[in-house]
């Protein structure tokens with residue numbers, strides 16, 4: 626999404642790029658250093674517009690990058706679903722969804738901040754003048770067909786009970802979380818996962834099945850993924866000026882459905898340790914069990930070593946066991962599916 630085009634649809638008019646940059650920096654301080662005032666941006670048109678300019682441009686490629694991780698047959702059903710964007714903000718993920726489908730979609734946004742709702746309406750009607758955007762929760766009862774509930778960076782703001790209350794009320798067929806990849810958020814995600822499973826949902830990503838999570842009691846590891854994003858040059862410039870790395874992003878993606886869809890991933894990397902002279906060392910989750918994999922470098926081509934050196938938490942792998950050691954399983958990697966892009 627082009628930043629100049631987007632600026633025409635903001636509810637606050639920035640005088641110039643510097644003015645926008647200042648607001649992004651202010652916002653960043655509120656998100657990272659001063660979390661007591663995290664809600665301030667929801668009451669201020671200037672900060673809400675800065676949020677829109679910065680996060681819409683990065684959330685669209687983020688959504689596009691996540692799509693290939695998810696089961697294909699599930700995606701076919703999602704395309705037909707009504708999107709309920711919960712904690713929609715300016716509607717960044719509603720737009721990402723609309724762009725992915727590539728045609729008019731039914732969207733209902735649920736958002737508590739009036740300023741964000743205004744911003745979302747202005748943006749949507751600017752980008753899709755002939756397509757309706759619904760923001761009234763009372764429309765829930767009129768919805769036909771399958772429903773996808775999407776939480777984009779909002780479950781961490783509304784808390785686990787807030788999330789589960791929405792799920793109980795909406796009763797969606799499908800649920801997608803795209804949340805921060807932080808250690809702090811992980812226990813909350815786990816509580817939500819367990820509750821959804823007990824409500825009859827199947828987890829489709831990142832776990833291979835509904836068994837309990839092996840990282841539930843882990844002190845150092847948490848389940849998350851990385852995504853590498855190519856920004857347009859103007860957004861890249863803005864991110865550099867704001868000293869924000871928006872290229873390699875940690876995130877927590879979890880997908881659920883009332884129906885089960887086939888998926889084949891058995892093993893996912895949980896943590897990558899610094900490589901040694903002789904080996905790569907990873908903690909993995911294999912069929913909901915914690916394991917430590919050791920991959921010896923001897924005999925591997927330079928290309929293979931470069932590929933393995935690029936492994937990140939969240940990548941899925943297929944391996945062949947060479948030897949079971951006391952503290953590790955020595956394996957040969959048959960394939961690795963980098964969820965972030967190749968170098």
Ligand SMILES: C[S@@+](CC[C@H](N)C(=O)[O-])C[C@H]1O[C@@H](n2cnc3c(N)ncnc32)[C@H](O)[C@@H]1O
Pocket residue numbers: 667680681684711712713714715716717718735736737738741776777778779782783787
């Ligand atoms: C960080 S923003 C994310 C916005 C958008 N989903 C995105 O990813 O760009 C979080 C949003 O969640 C909204 N929010 C927080 N608690 C909420 C609740 N209980 N119900 C609805 N929206 C809520 C906030 O008002 C805010 O707009």
